[in-house]
Amino acid sequence: MKALKDLSKILNNIDGKGYKAYKDIRGQYKGEDFILSIDYVQGDPFASPSRIRVTVPNDKAKFSPELYNTPYKLKGAVDFLSRTFTKNINKIYKNVGGSGKSGTLSIGQCGQEIIERNYVLINEDTVEARLELGLPAAGRRILGKKAEYILVEVIPKIVEASLFFNSINKDDLYNKVRLTEDQYFLRKEIEKRGLIAFVANESILPRESGVSQRPLFKNVVHFKSPKEYEVEIELPNYGLIKGMGIPQGVTLIVGGGFHGKSTLLQALELGVYDHISGDGREYIVTIEDAVKIKAEDGRNVEKVNISPFINNLPMGQNTTRFSTENASGSTSQATNIMEALEVGTDLLLIDEDTSATNFMIRDGRMQQLVIKEKEPITPFIDKVRSLYEEKGVSTVLVIGGSGDYFEVADNVIMMDEYIPKDVTKKAKEIIKKLEEPRKTEKNSRENEDVKRILLKSTFTKGKNGVKVKSRGWNNITYNKMDINLQDLEQLIHSDQTNAICFILQYIMEKVVDDRMTLVEVVNKVYKDIDTKGLDTVSPYKGHPGNMVLPRKYEIVATLNRFRNLKIK
Numbered sequence: 001m002k003a004l005k006d007l008s009k010i011l012n013n014i015d016g017k018g019y020k021a022y023k024d025i026r027g028q029y030k031g032e033d034f035i036l037s038i039d040y041v042q043g044d045p046f047a048s049p050s051r052i053r054v055t056v057p058n059d060k061a062k063f064s065p066e067l068y069n070t071p072y073k074l075k076g077a078v079d080f081l082s083r084t085f086t087k088n089i090n091k092i093y094k095n096v097g098g099s100g101k102s103g104t105l106s107i108g109q110c111g112q113e114i115i116e117r118n119y120v121l122i123n124e125d126t127v128e129a130r131l132e133l134g135l136p137a138a139g140r141r142i143l144g145k146k147a148e149y150i151l152v153e154v155i156p157k158i159v160e161a162s163l164f165f166n167s168i169n170k171d172d173l174y175n176k177v178r179l180t181e182d183q184y185f186l187r188k189e190i191e192k193r194g195l196i197a198f199v200a201n202e203s204i205l206p207r208e209s210g211v212s213q214r215p216l217f218k219n220v221v222h223f224k225s226p227k228e229y230e231v232e233i234e235l236p237n238y239g240l241i242k243g244m245g246i247p248q249g250v251t252l253i254v255g256g257g258f259h260g261k262s263t264l265l266q267a268l269e270l271g272v273y274d275h276i277s278g279d280g281r282e283y284i285v286t287i288e289d290a291v292k293i294k295a296e297d298g299r300n301v302e303k304v305n306i307s308p309f310i311n312n313l314p315m316g317q318n319t320t321r322f323s324t325e326n327a328s329g330s331t332s333q334a335t336n337i338m339e340a341l342e343v344g345t346d347l348l349l350i351d352e353d354t355s356a357t358n359f360m361i362r363d364g365r366m367q368q369l370v371i372k373e374k375e376p377i378t379p380f381i382d383k384v385r386s387l388y389e390e391k392g393v394s395t396v397l398v399i400g401g402s403g404d405y406f407e408v409a410d411n412v413i414m415m416d417e418y419i420p421k422d423v424t425k426k427a428k429e430i431i432k433k434l435e436e437p438r439k440t441e442k443n444s445r446e447n448e449d450v451k452r453i454l455l456k457s458t459f460t461k462g463k464n465g466v467k468v469k470s471r472g473w474n475n476i477t478y479n480k481m482d483i484n485l486q487d488l489e490q491l492i493h494s495d496q497t498n499a500i501c502f503i504l505q506y507i508m509e510k511v512v513d514d515r516m517t518l519v520e521v522v523n524k525v526y527k528d529i530d531t532k533g534l535d536t537v538s539p540y541k542g543h544p545g546n547m548v549l550p551r552k553y554e555i556v557a558t559l560n561r562f563r564n565l566k567i568k
Helices: 004-014 019-025 071-092 144-162 170-192 261-272 329-343 364-369 384-391 403-408 424-433 494-511 518-532 552-561
Strands: 027-030 035-040 050-057 120-122 126-133 195-200 207-209 212-215 230-235 239-247 250-254 284-286 290-293 301-304 322-324 347-351 394-398 411-416 419-422 468-470 475-478 481-484
Touching: 004 019, 004 027, 004 144, 019 144, 035 144, 050 144, 071 120, 071 126, 071 144, 071 170, 126 144, 170 195, 170 230, 170 284, 195 230, 195 261, 195 394, 250 261, 250 384, 250 403, 261 284, 261 290, 261 347, 261 394, 261 411, 290 329, 301 329, 301 552, 322 329, 329 518, 329 552, 384 394, 384 403, 403 424, 411 424, 468 494, 475 494, 481 552, 494 518, 494 552, 518 552
Parallel strands: 250 394, 250 411, 290 347, 347 394
Antiparallel strands: 027 035, 035 050, 050 126, 120 126, 195 239, 195 284, 207 212, 230 239, 301 322, 411 419, 468 475, 475 481
8 A cells, every 4th residue: 555655746746737647646545543545536626526535443543332332322423523524624724725626625514413424434443534625726737736735734634633532522522422312212212102292391493594504592482391291201311301292193383473383393394303412402303204294386296196185186187196297286285295105104294384275174165165076175184183093194283274173183282472382172162162163075085005116217318327416405417307306394415415316326226126116115225224334325436425314205205206207
């Protein structure tokens, strides 16, 4: 193996040459206590950055197995080391500049969530950080001296400060691991107690803006559970914690406008992920298979059984195998629910503000004017109880405009100036006083189950094969076809989207067989990730590319929005 001094020689020799000469530096170089691997070299300064790894033997790094001997502890340790590496890049390195992406040095970016990511690898043998570097250039001429400064001088200093146990803040590392242990315990505990979510007292729900997940601290009202829903849980590290436990069943969140209804629902949506200390949502947890449902006008639908909600369409269109390239609000929301049930969700999260009105409710007056035989839609209000009683699927619904839902609710929580109050008894009393309640509507398609087999023909190839690329967190291009993910509100990180790109290729090359259902295909991918690690879906050798683990629900949702999807 070459030494770092050999890398210096190569960089000095190619200084001033055309950018393609950077290819000469690919390979591994031994530093004093680590190995530098240059796995991929970008073709020009405007292309995606080069991928490099720094690997330290753990007999020198000295990270104890007690920090990573369970999946949830490992998640916390990787999160801590990733953030530590970023902090030290910013502290030690000042961008040397140049054309294009020249001089950019980064590890994957961490947000407010603690989530499985592949930016750092840690086990009994090694500790490894995966970096991206924009190799510096002036125009398309190599700036060898600046590259030498980054690779031979700066990176060793960052490694020394970030990947050795004796260099990092040990208390902060242990606190992070203890936090993830408590969050794991809390998730298991609410399942044991038959709860679908828990919101700790003193939590901070509002965010500082619509484009930021950072907590709002100015004039904020801290969360306080109604006494009727308050539960106590003893966490292994934090100790006793109190908060609102939401039971299984149908729960309404009601209240006036701007009183915090949607803010609470948004906290529950993202409660499927753990959050960092200081976020305000550290101890807000929702069962991990919860899915946010909304209307999604214009989305693609391929052979989905929406007949439990919609049938007898004009022109005889089949709703047990419903397909369209331009779904309406009601058909898209019905589709989103049926697809979530197909994957196996136990909790639907719905806000009337983002729902199709005619899908959610048909009031008594409209029932009298338009008879059931002329209305294809069975509204959600008439299905929400059977979803729970027959399938065990709970619903949390933000509602501000239809008191008819009181009749089907198990729990009614009113947000009053950001303070939750139990108003279930009062809501039930109001229902009893109604002289002409609306009639429950049913259809004959209660329990139909259609298995949707994913076909290989979904993954067509262009002249140059298949190119799948993420564009931010909400868009993927498959060759020249866009997959719009902007309505997947529980997809939160661009590197989750990057991982989904790799997973689509992995499915195409190694999984789809024209026999497995779409859900079986994604479950197979998840099983491979569980046994072999997230890196297994990467098409790259060495540095696998930045990935954050997406939930299976968002992977399935991506396939369902792919306009080339082929289902049997």
